[in-house]
Amino acid sequence: MSGNELDAGREAFKEEAAELLSELELSLLDLEQHPTDDELIGRVFRAMHTIKGSGAMFGFDDIADFTHEVETAFDLVRMGKLAVSKELTNLTLRARDQIRTMIDASEGKASVDNAVTEDIVVSLQILIKVSDGTAEASDIAQTESAASEDKSLQATYRIKFKPFAELFTTGTNPVLLLNELRQMGTCNVIAQTDAIPPLEQFNPETCATYWDVIVTTTQDVNAIRDVFIFVDGMCELTIERIDDDLEYDDSEAGMKLGEILAERGDVKLDEVNSLLDGQKKVGQILVDAGMVDKGHIQAALAEQQQLKEIQEQRQKAASAASIRVASYRLDKLVDLVGELVTVQARLSQTAVVNGEATLTSIAEEVERLTWELRDSTMGIRMLPMGTTFSKFKRLVRDLSLDLGKEIQLATDGADTELDKTVIEKLSDPLVHIIRNSVDHGIEKPDVRFAAGKPRMGTVRLSAGHSGASVLIKIEDDGAGLDKDAILRKAIAKGLISNDAELSEKEIYGLIMLPGFSTSESVTSVSGRGVGMDVVKKNVDALRGSIDIKSKKGFGSTFILQLPLTLAIIDGLLVKVADDIFVIPLSVVEECVELTKADVEKMNDRHVSNVRGVLIPYIRLREHFSIDADDLETEQIVVTEVDDKKVGFVVDYVIGEHQTVIKSLGRMFREIEGVSGATILGDGTVALILDVPRLVNTVERDTPTRTVGV
Amino acid sequence: MSVSATVEPTQYLTFKLEEEVFALDIQKVREVLEFSSVTRVPRTPEFMRGVINLRGSVVPVVDLRLKFGMTHTEKTVNTCVIIVEVAFDNESMVLGALSDSVQEVIELEPQMIEQAPSIGMKLRTDFIKGMGKRDNEFMIILDIDKIFTVEELAFAQEAGQSAA
Numbered sequence: 001m002s003g004n005e006l007d008a009g010r011e012a013f014k015e016e017a018a019e020l021l022s023e024l025e026l027s028l029l030d031l032e033q034h035p036t037d038d039e040l041i042g043r044v045f046r047a048m049h050t051i052k053g054s055g056a057m058f059g060f061d062d063i064a065d066f067t068h069e070v071e072t073a074f075d076l077v078r079m080g081k082l083a084v085s086k087e088l089t090n091l092t093l094r095a096r097d098q099i100r101t102m103i104d105a106s107e108g109k110a111s112v113d114n115a116v117t118e119d120i121v122v123s124l125q126i127l128i129k130v131s132d133g134t135a136e137a138s139d140i141a142q143t144e145s146a147a148s149e150d151k152s153l154q155a156t157y158r159i160k161f162k163p164f165a166e167l168f169t170t171g172t173n174p175v176l177l178l179n180e181l182r183q184m185g186t187c188n189v190i191a192q193t194d195a196i197p198p199l200e201q202f203n204p205e206t207c208a209t210y211w212d213v214i215v216t217t218t219q220d221v222n223a224i225r226d227v228f229i230f231v232d233g234m235c236e237l238t239i240e241r242i243d244d245d246l247e248y249d250d251s252e253a254g255m256k257l258g259e260i261l262a263e264r265g266d267v268k269l270d271e272v273n274s275l276l277d278g279q280k281k282v283g284q285i286l287v288d289a290g291m292v293d294k295g296h297i298q299a300a301l302a303e304q305q306q307l308k309e310i311q312e313q314r315q316k317a318a319s320a321a322s323i324r325v326a327s328y329r330l331d332k333l334v335d336l337v338g339e340l341v342t343v344q345a346r347l348s349q350t351a352v353v354n355g356e357a358t359l360t361s362i363a364e365e366v367e368r369l370t371w372e373l374r375d376s377t378m379g380i381r382m383l384p385m386g387t388t389f390s391k392f393k394r395l396v397r398d399l400s401l402d403l404g405k406e407i408q409l410a411t412d413g414a415d416t417e418l419d420k421t422v423i424e425k426l427s428d429p430l431v432h433i434i435r436n437s438v439d440h441g442i443e444k445p446d447v448r449f450a451a452g453k454p455r456m457g458t459v460r461l462s463a464g465h466s467g468a469s470v471l472i473k474i475e476d477d478g479a480g481l482d483k484d485a486i487l488r489k490a491i492a493k494g495l496i497s498n499d500a501e502l503s504e505k506e507i508y509g510l511i512m513l514p515g516f517s518t519s520e521s522v523t524s525v526s527g528r529g530v531g532m533d534v535v536k537k538n539v540d541a542l543r544g545s546i547d548i549k550s551k552k553g554f555g556s557t558f559i560l561q562l563p564l565t566l567a568i569i570d571g572l573l574v575k576v577a578d579d580i581f582v583i584p585l586s587v588v589e590e591c592v593e594l595t596k597a598d599v600e601k602m603n604d605r606h607v608s609n610v611r612g613v614l615i616p617y618i619r620l621r622e623h624f625s626i627d628a629d630d631l632e633t634e635q636i637v638v639t640e641v642d643d644k645k646v647g648f649v650v651d652y653v654i655g656e657h658q659t660v661i662k663s664l665g666r667m668f669r670e671i672e673g674v675s676g677a678t679i680l681g682d683g684t685v686a687l688i689l690d691v692p693r694l695v696n697t698v699e700r701d702t703p704t705r706t707v708g709v
Numbered sequence: 710m711s712v713s714a715t716v717e718p719t720q721y722l723t724f725k726l727e728e729e730v731f732a733l734d735i736q737k738v739r740e741v742l743e744f745s746s747v748t749r750v751p752r753t754p755e756f757m758r759g760v761i762n763l764r765g766s767v768v769p770v771v772d773l774r775l776k777f778g779m780t781h782t783e784k785t786v787n788t789c790v791i792i793v794e795v796a797f798d799n800e801s802m803v804l805g806a807l808s809d810s811v812q813e814v815i816e817l818e819p820q821m822i823e824q825a826p827s828i829g830m831k832l833r834t835d836f837i838k839g840m841g842k843r844d845n846e847f848m849i850i851l852d853i854d855k856i857f858t859v860e861e862l863a864f865a866q867e868a869g870q871s872a873a
Contacts (some may be wrong), residue, residue: 339765579749624751662767664760666802668750677748677760677767685748685760685767 013058014103015324020047024096026390028089029397035084044092045074051099062112063102069121070095073128079183087127093394095120154185154218155241156310158303161228162210162236169205172231178211180227185217186309188302194293212299214242214306242307327420330381337370337377338568338660342679344370345658349681374568374658383423385463385472386414391427392434396459399438406445406455407438412462418470422562425542426472429535433474433558434459436531441478441556451553453477469544469586472560481550483507490516508548512536543584543675545642545692571659571678571688574637574650576620577628580686582659582678583648587639587691591653594634608636608647617647618698623673641692648689659688672697718818721841723848724791724808726774726782730848731808732815732841737793737853739803741811744788755781758807763792770805776856777832782807795857804857817841822850 024047031040048071056064070092076082098116105112159181163174178189189211196208215224221239228237286292344366351363389411400407418426442448442457449455460475483504490496490510502510510516514533539546543563550556563569563586571582592610594617602608607616617636621628636647659678664671664687675690721732722741742763747770749759756775760767770790774782782788787810794801822839830837830849838852 342765626751662765664750664767665769665804666797667757667769667804668753668760671750671752673752674750679762679765679767683762684746685762687748687750687760 010058010060010106012324013054013060014106016054017051017063017099017103020051021096021100022387022390023047025093025394028092028096029390029393031084032086032089032397038078041074041077041084045071045078048074060102060106062117063099066095066102066117066121067099069124073124076128082128085127087123091120091123091127095124154216154310155220156214156216156307157221157224158238158240158242159213159215159224160210160236160238161213163207163231164234164236165206165208167207167231167234170231170234172234174207174209174211174231177227177231178213181213181215181224184219184223184227185215186306187216188214188306190295190299190302192293192295192299194295210236212296212302214299214303216306216310242303330420333377334381337374340370341374341568341658341660342681346681346683371658378419378568381420382417383420384414385416385418385423385470386411388423388427388430389414389461392430392461395431395434396438399435400457403439404444405438405442405457407442407457407459409434410458410460412460413464416463416465416470418463418562422470422542425538426560426562429538429560430461430472430474432531432535434461437474437476437478437556437558441476441480443479466561470562472562473557474560475555475557477555480552480554480556481508481511481548482552486510505548508550511548512546540693543690547642569659569661569688571657572637573654573657573680573686574620574635574648575652575654576624576650577626579624579626580654580680580684581620581650582657582686582688583637583639583691584659584688585656587641589638589640589645592636592638592647594636594649596630596632610636610638610647613645615645615647617649618694619649621649621651623694623698639691641695644695646691646695648691648694661688718816720814720816721848721850722791722814723812724789725810725812726777726808727779730812730846731773732817732848732850733791733793733853734838734850735814737795739792739794742790742792742805744784744790744807758782761790761805763803763805766803768792768803768805770807771857772807774807774809777836782809785809787811793853796854797857802857806853815841815843817843825849 024044027040027043027047031037031044034040048067052064052067052071055061055067073082073088073092077084077088082088094116098112098120102112102117161174161177163172167174181187182189190213192210192212193208195210196202202208217224221241224239225237228235231237287294287297344363348363348367351360354360393409393411396407396409437459442459443451445455448457458477460473462473462475464471486507487496487502487510490513491498491500493516495510495513495516496502512532512535516531516533536546539560539562545561547559547561548556549559570585572585572588574581574583590610592608594608598608606619607614609615615636615638620626621630631651634649634651635653636649637653638645638647640646657678657680661676662678662685664674664677668674673690673694674687675693676688677685678688680686720735722735722738723730723732725731742761745761747759747761750757750769756772758770758772760769762768772782774780789808789811790805791808791811792803792805794803796802821843822841825834825837825840827834832849836852836856838850841848841850
């Protein structure tokens with residue numbers, strides 16, 4: 001960490017730029033769909049503009065220069081001089097990637113290919129020239145002066161523009177001047193016609209109209225004066241800033257006379273109101289009295305309206321304020337909260353043992369606070385899934401272009417929140433699954449058409465909550481998985497034996513085995529044999545699961561189920577001999593007793609009859625080779641994973657425990673059935689059981705099965 | 710690692726396994742703890758004694774005696790856990806090594822260290838950095854990084870076999 005302010009600024013710029021770039025990508029992709037959406041165009045322009053501005057400020061001159069070129073193009077778009085075309089969005093997306101590379105290069109992570117930069121700039125310039133030969137220096141110069149669009153720098157001006165009667169003789173068209181003002185920002189122009197004489201006296205060669213303009217712009221007063229530079233001396237021009245101190249405007253201070261009188265008890269408020277109701281509005285009175293022209297009232301009202309809007313905007317901006325925090329600080333906070341939860345558990349335990357009322361009540365209070373603290377800390381780490389969606393949109397767009405397919409990515413549930421770490425680690429698996437869907441799943445347009453499907457294929461990415469987990473679905477309406485092909489391939493690769501009888505689910509599970517790839521030909525996109533197994537590994541590492549559903553000819557669906565957070569889970573403490581284990585509460589269904597007599601009734605088979613349903617169980621004592629005498633009565637903790645119920649036989653069920661997950665470290669990477677450890681109230685370590693893997697291990701070790709290894 | 714590579718006098722922590730004296734480069738040692746309770750991790754080789762709570766982090770503990778082909782370390786008043794930092798795939802990792810008793814910190818000049826004989830050591834020679842000589846007594850200087858790199862490999866294989 002450097003204390004250097006510029007360095008800190010550069011860091012901040014990089015972070016900001018990364019955010020802006022992803023926003024830019026999203027806007028561009030949207031823009032491709034809606035090429036005339038002014039708001040999107042504005043967003044693209046602003047993103048470019050901010051990157052340029054802050055880039056230059058922190059010494060990223062190359063980025064600023066390059067961005068300037070792109071910004072120029074979008075300024076033309078904004079002014080309606082250039083239409084949004086596929087070429088333009090393509091170029092801009094390339095430019096966006098180039099900016100990304102330039103930022104990475106500044107950290108020494110990548111090197112910038114200047115030829116690419118040149119190429120993009122030249123292409124952009126050609127595009128600008130082709131579309132509008134008249135887009136000349138003056139326009140570009142104007143973009144230069146279109147300083148930061150940042151809302152906080154906006155100012156509102158009242159401009160009175162009263163040309164002298166002989167204005168027209170110089171060939172000036174005041175409409176052009178007004179249009180120029182309109183381009184500077186939000187603008188209200190009111191023409192004042194009170195000076196126009198009756199028709200018989202009217203000389204069409206003189207200018208009798210004058211204008212009141214209210215403009216909200218980021219540019220300074222000089223820029224406005226510049227607009228009128230050519231009519232200098234031929235008009236009366238006053239420019240005043242009218243929104244100074246707007247945000248300090250205290251509504252109390254703006255009390256009306258009637259209200260003040262009412263407050264002082266001099267009159268009753270409703271009397272005042274009824275009196276006022278009978279009255280005309282000030283504007284109307286003034287007009288009626290002939291003191292002021294209707295046009296002026298209109299101008300004043302427009303001014304009032306615009307100021308009000310600006311004030312509202314400013315308040316909105318202020319209330320949505322947020323701060324940027326380095327993620328390592330958040331991680332540290334989460335760690336500390338984890339420690340606190342551990343200590344709190346210890347305190348609660350001590351309080352129970354101690355039995356003293358004061359201590360117990362303190363312990364309870366601490367417990368409540370700790371839980372609240374835990375929840376809000378976890379909340380800070382939550383990010384909406386949508387932040388990654390733009391990346392996938394881009395992926396689908398680029399891939400489908402490469403492959404000559406027509407594919408759209410539909411997204412749903414962008415505001416589903418997930419732990420930051422989960423989102424980060426999820427990115428690669430999702431990229432992989434989506435790639436697979438685009439490459440293998442969705443067919444070429446002609447094939448689709450022949451099959452009676454729309455030419456345009458759809459990949460749907462959706463996210464949503466389901467209890468303590470988040471479900472992420474990737475659906476495509478493509479060809480679906482070919483069960484026979486998968487089986488043939490698995491047999492050919494020796495992954496299963498020839499006569500294996502597999503359920504549909506097991507067959508789909510095969511594609512997640514290492515070294516499996518169904519695509520006959522290897523493409524650049526996917527199918528290099530590294531794929532779904534890596535996805536599965538990543539998802540497993542997040543304590544999630546993958547479910548595949550598919551219907552031949554109608555597409556396939558990948559469902560990822562992930563825990564909300566990685567750091568703390570609710571667990572059930574169980575005891576086997578002297579060892580204590582934690583079973584994640586999210587998979588626990590119920591606990592039932594198992595007596596020696598029950599076991600005998602079942603001829604020592606490891607199944608139990610729970611209210612008429614046969615549930616197989618795993619004896620932890622046997623599985624973990626724990627030496628100790630068997631108890632007369634044991635407990636079965638019934639869990640449910642992947643619609644399968646499996647029991648775990650333990651000696652005692654101790655109770656619920658807030659489990660702060662600690663990694664077991666790399667020494668224990670290969671351990672099957674244990675996903676981590678936690679520290680108990682008395683300071684000892686307990687292991688957290690990885691239920692799905694335990695079940696898998698036992699299933700695999702059971703001799704009659706043919707799947708696996 | 711050749712002996713000639715060591716030129717500066719180095720400090721070593723000496724400890725006993727059974728009656729034999731071993732030494733570890735002090736740079737590798739973080740702290741020494743009293744051995745209290747350890748949580749066994751199931752389905753791991755026997756020399757992995759389990760994990761302990763080291764001020765909030767979970768640290769694996771290895772029984773060096775078992776690893777070196779001696780008997781299981783029994784818990785006595787002198788039993789200690791030496792917390793060491795080992796390089797592991799270019800990352801440093803913290804783990805505990807069980808010893809029957811920790812002796813002292815000594816300084817050894819390079820010339821006081823001899824290369825270990827290649828036979829007759831009853832211990833894999835790549836675990837040994839050299840033989841330190843002091844007052845007519847020999848001690849085995851361990852190359853702790855080597856032990857645990859090999860350790861993990863052996864362990865991964867064993868785990869793979871037991872799973873198959």
